[in-house]
Amino acid sequence: MMNLWQFFIxxxxxxxxxxxxxxxxxxxxxxxxxxxxxxxxxxxxxxxxLEKVVLxxxxxxxxxxxxxLFGFLIPIPVVxxxxxxTAIVALILxxxxxxxxxxxxxIQGVDPSVKEAGRGMGMTDLxxxxxxxxxxxxxxxxxGIRVAAITSVGIATIAAAIGAGGxxxxxxxxxxxxxxxxxxxxxxxxxxxxxxxxFGLGRMEKLLKNPQRRSA
Amino acid sequence: MRTxxxxxPEIAIQFHQVxxxxxxxxxxxxxxxxxxxxxTVVLVGRSGSGKTTTLKLVNRLxxxxxxxxxxxxxxxxxxxxxxxxxxxxxxxQEVGLFPHFTVERNVALVPSLEGxxxxxxxxxxxxxxxxxxxxxxxxxxxxPSQLSGGQRQRVGVARxxxxxxxxxxxxxxxxxxxxxxxxxxxxxxxxxxxxxxKTILFVTHDLQEALYLGDRIGLMKDGRLTVIGTPDELxxxxxxxxxxxxxxxxxxxxx
Numbered sequence: 001m002m003n004l005w006q007f008f009i010x011x012x013x014x015x016x017x018x019x020x021x022x023x024x025x026x027x028x029x030x031x032x033x034x035x036x037x038x039x040x041x042x043x044x045x046x047x048x049x050l051e052k053v054v055l056x057x058x059x060x061x062x063x064x065x066x067x068x069l070f071g072f073l074i075p076i077p078v079v080x081x082x083x084x085x086t087a088i089v090a091l092i093l094x095x096x097x098x099x100x101x102x103x104x105x106x107i108q109g110v111d112p113s114v115k116e117a118g119r120g121m122g123m124t125d126l127x128x129x130x131x132x133x134x135x136x137x138x139x140x141x142x143x144g145i146r147v148a149a150i151t152s153v154g155i156a157t158i159a160a161a162i163g164a165g166g167x168x169x170x171x172x173x174x175x176x177x178x179x180x181x182x183x184x185x186x187x188x189x190x191x192x193x194x195x196x197x198x199f200g201l202g203r204m205e206k207l208l209k210n211p212q213r214r215s216a
Numbered sequence: 217m218r219t220x221x222x223x224x225p226e227i228a229i230q231f232h233q234v235x236x237x238x239x240x241x242x243x244x245x246x247x248x249x250x251x252x253x254x255x256t257v258v259l260v261g262r263s264g265s266g267k268t269t270t271l272k273l274v275n276r277l278x279x280x281x282x283x284x285x286x287x288x289x290x291x292x293x294x295x296x297x298x299x300x301x302x303x304x305x306x307x308x309q310e311v312g313l314f315p316h317f318t319v320e321r322n323v324a325l326v327p328s329l330e331g332x333x334x335x336x337x338x339x340x341x342x343x344x345x346x347x348x349x350x351x352x353x354x355x356x357x358x359x360p361s362q363l364s365g366g367q368r369q370r371v372g373v374a375r376x377x378x379x380x381x382x383x384x385x386x387x388x389x390x391x392x393x394x395x396x397x398x399x400x401x402x403x404x405x406x407x408x409x410x411x412x413x414k415t416i417l418f419v420t421h422d423l424q425e426a427l428y429l430g431d432r433i434g435l436m437k438d439g440r441l442t443v444i445g446t447p448d449e450l451x452x453x454x455x456x457x458x459x460x461x462x463x464x465x466x467x468x469x470x471x
Contacts, residue, residue: 111310111312111315113308113310113311113312114312114313114314114315115312116277116308116312117306117308117311117312117313117314117372118312118314118325119277119301120275120277120301120306120308120312120385121301121302121305121306121325121326121329121375121376122297122298122299122300122301122302122326122329123298123325123329124298127329131314132314135316136314136315136316
């Protein structure tokens with residue numbers, strides 16, 4: 001324990017840099033996954049024929065072991081290669097399933113009588129989506145993003161294997177050298193990041209799940 | 217195609233040999249009746265007899281597989297559905313108020329969609345809340361979850377009346393209320409209708425409600441309209457299904 005503490009103090013800058021790299025990979029991949037996943041989730045509520053294809057694809061991606069997925073991506077041109085961009089692509093792919101599923105479930109879960117009233121009063125599909133369905137589904141959508149983000153923090157540690165940096169660097173080095181201190185130096189900050197992400201998005205989710213934002 | 221605004225057609229809604237099929241099941245067959253301007257027609261019948269489906273054909277939430285429904289002399293399928301629906305107030309049993317909107321925003325929904333000035337919307341909302349017997353100062357800023365069932369239903373009625381549509385569709389609007397609140401709202405609604413003279417198509421499974429509110433009552437069975445007539449005509453009908461429906465009333469009288 002003493003060793004670990006000393007390690008953090010003497011390698012403060014490096015720990016910070018790796019944590020920053022780690023956070024950056026997660027942030028970029030989750031942002032892109034939200035930009036792709038939320039519209040995809042909305043799309044399959046509109047076009048049920050696509051539901052199986054889209055969710056099926058996201059499901060299959062999820063079943064690929066992460067180390068293998070990183071490996072598969074390396075030889076692919078443009079997205080592949082060694083480094084953070086490949087890792088980010090893999091993280092995006094992993095994040096898609098919970099985000100698409102959350103969006104889909106959130107919108108499907110909106111009270112049908114509310115939707116019917118909206119349509120019956122002459123709201124267009126877009127008005128219904130923006131004014132009713134998305135606001136009411138937001139809590140569930142954020143829950144999906146939360147799961148995706150926490151998972152990404154964990155998976156991003158493996159990205160070090162393809163030279164993407166991040167806190168996984170310490171873990172891989174520690175495993176190779178049978179150095180518990182190094183392993184902990186990587187995994188403790190990663191765990192803290194995951195906990196912080198969970199807490200932050202959990203708060204947001206709770207706020208959004210209560211559609212009645214202020215009391216009378 | 218379109219009748220001029222000045223000479224309003226006498227008939228507001230017309231069902232022309234309307235059938236509606238879903239997959240292989242015939243939900244409605246050969247519906248033919250009309251509703252005059254300002255008239256309240258109440259459809260009664262058992263669950264699954266096609267009452268709600270009939271209602272949804274009017275605002276084109278559904279389209280007939282056969283025949284046509286005319287609203288103000290135009291087939292629903294030739295109306296722009298959005299334009300059609302904004303001219304038809306719609307009240308359903310579950311109310312369907314938006315839980316994330318205040319009472320005020322719920323009632324203001326259609327005026328806002330129609331792009332009214334905010335000040336005009338605000339005044340109209342107050343006017344409507346008063347009309348349905350709710351104190352605007354007290355309730356405008358509440359959320360639906362903070363209202364009782366009866367209050368919610370009043371807000372639902374106010375919302376449906378917001379842009380003063382000539383036609384109202386009401387699907388068991390008072391069905392979920394306790395008997396006392398229910399009869400209160402029925403009385404107020406009857407009075408309201410006396411003043412507003414809307415054309416109303418009303419669905420209920422409560423015959424008493426039908427007799428009380430309807431100018432004419434249509435009895436539906438297995439997707440057909442078996443009898444349609446005034447309350448008196450209905451009470452003296454010899455039709456077996458009508459008699460079956462009237463039975464509970466007589467049982468009440470004997471007791």
